[in-house]
Amino acid sequence: MSGVRVLVGTRKGAFTLTADGTRDRWEVSGPHFAGWEIYHLKGCASDPNRIYASQSSGWFGQVLQRSDDGGKTWTPPGGGVTKSPEGFPMGESNRFVYDTSPETGKPLTTHMWYDGTQHPWEFKRVWHLEPSLHDPDTVYAGVEDAALFRSTDGGHTWHELSGLRGHESGPSWQPGAGGMGLHTILLDPTRPNRIFVAISAAGVFRTDDGGQTWTPANRGLNSQFMPDPNAEVGHCVHRIALHPSRPDTLYMQKHWDVMRTDDAGGNWREVSGNLPSDFGFPIDVHAHEPETVYVVPIKSDSEHYPPEGKLRVYRSKTGGGEWEPLTEGLPQRDCYVNVLRDAMCVDALDPCGVYFGTTGGQVYGSRDGGDHWTPIVRDLPPVLSVEVQELP
Amino acid sequence: MIRVVLPYHLRNMAMVEGDVTLDVDSPPTLRSVLDALEDRFPVLRGTIRDHDTLRRRPFLRFFACAKDYSLDPPETPLPEPVAAGVEPFLIVGAIAGG
Numbered sequence: 001m002s003g004v005r006v007l008v009g010t011r012k013g014a015f016t017l018t019a020d021g022t023r024d025r026w027e028v029s030g031p032h033f034a035g036w037e038i039y040h041l042k043g044c045a046s047d048p049n050r051i052y053a054s055q056s057s058g059w060f061g062q063v064l065q066r067s068d069d070g071g072k073t074w075t076p077p078g079g080g081v082t083k084s085p086e087g088f089p090m091g092e093s094n095r096f097v098y099d100t101s102p103e104t105g106k107p108l109t110t111h112m113w114y115d116g117t118q119h120p121w122e123f124k125r126v127w128h129l130e131p132s133l134h135d136p137d138t139v140y141a142g143v144e145d146a147a148l149f150r151s152t153d154g155g156h157t158w159h160e161l162s163g164l165r166g167h168e169s170g171p172s173w174q175p176g177a178g179g180m181g182l183h184t185i186l187l188d189p190t191r192p193n194r195i196f197v198a199i200s201a202a203g204v205f206r207t208d209d210g211g212q213t214w215t216p217a218n219r220g221l222n223s224q225f226m227p228d229p230n231a232e233v234g235h236c237v238h239r240i241a242l243h244p245s246r247p248d249t250l251y252m253q254k255h256w257d258v259m260r261t262d263d264a265g266g267n268w269r270e271v272s273g274n275l276p277s278d279f280g281f282p283i284d285v286h287a288h289e290p291e292t293v294y295v296v297p298i299k300s301d302s303e304h305y306p307p308e309g310k311l312r313v314y315r316s317k318t319g320g321g322e323w324e325p326l327t328e329g330l331p332q333r334d335c336y337v338n339v340l341r342d343a344m345c346v347d348a349l350d351p352c353g354v355y356f357g358t359t360g361g362q363v364y365g366s367r368d369g370g371d372h373w374t375p376i377v378r379d380l381p382p383v384l385s386v387e388v389q390e391l392p
Numbered sequence: 393m394i395r396v397v398l399p400y401h402l403r404n405m406a407m408v409e410g411d412v413t414l415d416v417d418s419p420p421t422l423r424s425v426l427d428a429l430e431d432r433f434p435v436l437r438g439t440i441r442d443h444d445t446l447r448r449r450p451f452l453r454f455f456a457c458a459k460d461y462s463l464d465p466p467e468t469p470l471p472e473p474v475a476a477g478v479e480p481f482l483i484v485g486a487i488a489g490g
Contacts, residue, residue, distance in 0.1 A: 035401060059451040059485045060401060060439040076405075076435050088407055092434040095443050 003391045004347050005070065006355055007051060008363055009038035012381035014053055016071040018391075023353055023367040026376045032074060033065065040342055042129045043389035047136040051389075052155055054126035054141075062125050064093040064141075064155050070391075078156035093155050096123045096143055099162035108166045111145065112174035121145045121165065128342060130185035142182030146173060146199040148211065161211035164197065169216060169233045176201035176236055176255075183341055184240050188247045196240060196250065196265065203235040204252070206265050217265025221254065238281045239341040243290035251293050251320065253283035253341075258295055260320050271320020276307045282344035286369060287352040291319040294346075294354060294370060296339040305336040313356070315370050329373035330364065337362070342385035349390065357383025394420055394470075395480040396429055399452075402440070402483070406433045411480055420475050422454065423466035440483060455482040 006017040013031025032038075037056045044050040053065040053074065066077040076091030098121050101108055113119035124144045132138035137154040147165045149158040173180060181200050188194035193210040196217070203218040221235045228234075236255035243249065252259040252268065257278050259268040272278035277297040286292035293316045299307045306312060311330045314323040337360035344356035354370050357363045361380035366373045396412040403409065414428045423446075430437045441448055446466070448454070453462040457471045457479050473479035 057401065058488075059399070059449065060405075061449060063405070063435075063439065078434075088433055089405070089435045092437050094438040097444065 004349065004353065005043065005048070005389045005391055006345075006363065006365070006376070007041035007043060007071070007385075007387045007389065008357055008377075008380065008383060009041050009053070009342075009385035010357075010361070010381040010383050011037055014038040014041055015377070015380060017363065017376050021349060023349070023365065026365075028377050029071065031381075032071070036063075038384065039125060040128050040385040040387075042131055042387050044131040044136040044139075045133050046131075048389050048391050050131070050136040052129045052131060052139055054129055056125040062094045062096065062123070064126065066091075066093075066155050077154050091156070093157075096126070096141070096149055096158050097160070098123065098147060098165070099160040108162055109170040111170060111180065112172055114175060118171065121147070123147075124179065125181075127181040127183045128185055130187060133187055133189055140185050140187075140195075142185050142197060144179045144181035145175075146180045146182040146202060148182055148185070148195075148197055150211070161207075163207070163212045164205060164214045167205070167214050167216075169202075172233060173199065173202040174234075184237075186240060186242050186247075186250070188242075189244045190247055194247075194264075196242070198237040198240050198252075200238075201234065201236045203233050203237050204240060204265055217261075218268070219266065220261070220268030221259065222257070222270075223255070225255075239283050241284050241293075243285040246290045249290060249319070251283050251285060253280050253295055255279070255301060258283065258320060271316070273316070273321040273323055275314055275323050276325075280339075281341040282339055282356065284344050284346050284354075286354075287346045287348040288350065289317070289352075292317050292369070293320060294344065295323075296344065296356065298338055304338045309333055309335050311335040311337065311358075313354070313370055313373075326366075326370045326373070328371060329366075329375075335360075340384055342387075343383050345386050345388045347388045347390055353388070355386050355388055357386040359383065393477040394425055394428070394474065395477055396425065397480045397482045398436075399483060399485040401485075402436060405435055405439070408433075413477070418475060419469045421466065421470065422461060422464060422468050425470065425481055426466075451486040451488070453484050453486070455484060456480075 003020040008015040013034045015030030018027045039054040041053040051067040055063040065074045076093045078091040110118035128142040130140040141149040148161045184198035186196040205214045206217045238253045248264045258272045260271045261268045280297045310332045313326040337358035347353040354366045359382040363376045365376045394414045456474045
C-alpha cells in the first residue's frame with residue numbers, strides 16, 4: 001500500500017488528510033461542504049476512489065454526497081449524468097422514505113418519545129454510512145429516527161430494510177439524549193447476509209438473512225437506569241466493533257461498561273477491568289491483532305471529558321480486562337475534549353495506524369499501534385467522525 | 393422570467409452565482425415557482441420543501457415585494473412585479489448562530 005487517506009467529518013465541513021505509507025507528513029484538504037455538518041464519511045474498501053459523505057443541516061436537511069476521485073470533487077449521486085448541459089448538478093440523493101404497511105399505507109410502527117408516549121417515525125439525518133465490502137455501488141445508511149437503508153445504485157436511491165424497525169420491540173425504542181440514531185453498521189466479512197447494527201438507547205440487533213429479519217443481541221448487558229436492567233432491548237450502546245478475521249467476537253463501548261461477546265452477540269460479558277472509567281463513546285480493534293482493543297474513557301455521563309483532564313487512549317492486548325494508558329504525545333493536563341463514537345479508527349498498514357478526532361478540533365494519529373501519538377491537524381471545527389482508507 | 397434568490401448554501405449546492413432565472417407559466421404561484429426551481433435543479437429537492445409533503449422546511453421563509461408568503465397556500469399567485477421579473481422571489485434561511 002502506498003499510503004492512507006483519513007476522512008474527517010466536522011461540525012462545519014469535511015477534511016481529508018493524506019500521507020504516504022510512512023504516515024510521517026500529512027497533506028490536509030478542505031473544508032469540503034464548508035459550513036455544513038458532516039456527520040460521517042466513509043470510503044469503499046473495494047474502490048479507494050469512492051467515498052460517501054453525509055451532509056446535514058438544520059436549515060436544509062440531509063444531502064448525500066459522493067466522490068469518485070478520492071475526495072477531490074463531490075456530487076450528490078444520481079440523474080445518470082452529474083451535470084446538466086448548462087453545468088448544473090443533476091444529482092438527487094436525499095430521499096429517505098420510511099417503508100409503510102401495504103395494508104394501511106401508514107408507518108409500520110411508532111416508537112416511544114422522551115415523555116413515554118408513542119411518536120411517529122420521522123427521518124432527520126444519516127448518522128453512519130457503510131459501503132459494501134465488495135461492491136462500491138452498494139452502501140448502507142444508519143439514520144435517525146433509527147432505521148437502516150440500503151442503496152444499490154451508488155447512493156442515488158435508498159430503500160429501507162424495514163424488518164429491523166418492524167421488529168416487535170420497535171414501539172419500545174426511545175431516543176437517547178442525542179436522538180435515536182442507528183449509529184453502527186458492521187458487515188460480517190465471512191457471512192454476506194450477516195449484519196450487526198447498534199441503535200442509541202435500543203441496543204444491538206443482528207440479521208442473518210441480509211436484513212429481512214432481525215434479532216436483538218443484548219443478552220448479558222446490564223443497564224441500571226432501565227426499569228429492567230437486563231431487558232432484551234433498551235440498552236444505550238455507544239459503539240460496537242469487530243475484527244475481520246474473527247467476526248464472532250465483538251467489543252462494545254456502552255453507556256457505562258465495556259463489553260465483549262464471542263458468540264456473535266449471543267452473550268456479552270463485561271471487560272472494563274482496570275479502566276479509570278468505563279464510560280466513553282468509541283471503541284475499535286487493532287487491524288492485525290483481534291485481541292487488541294482501544295477505548296477513550298471519559299469521566300462520566302455528566303462530564304464528557306477525560307478523567308483528570310488527561311487525554312488518554314486505553315489499549316488492551318488481552319481482549320479486555322487489562323488496560324494500559326497510552327499517553328505519549330497526548331495532552332496530559334488541562335484537556336477537556338471528548339471523542340465521539342465514530343471518531344476513532346485504525347488502518348490496515350503494518351504497523352497498524354490508529355487515529356481519533358476530538359471535539360476540540362484536533363486529529364491525532366499513531367503509526368505504531370498507539371505507542372506514540374502526534375497531532376496531524378489542530379484547530380478544526382469539532383470532529384464528528386474519523387475514518388481511514390488504505391491507498392494502493 | 394422569474395428571478396429567485398437562494399440562500400448562500402443552496403447557491404453553492406446548485407453551483408450558481410447570483411439570482412436564478414426561471415421560465416414559469418403565468419400567473420406564477422408559490423408552487424409553480426418552486427416546482428420549476430426543483431425541475432431545473434434536482435439537487436435542491438428536499439432542501440426547501442419536504443420530498444413527500446412538499447411542506448416548507450421550518451427554518452426557511454418566502455418573501456416577495458416585502459410581503460411574507462411563508463404561510464400562504466401553494467396556489468397563492470405571486471405579485472405582478474415578481475411575475476414580471478422586476479422584483480425577485482426570496483428564499484431566506486433563518487438567521488441563527490452556531
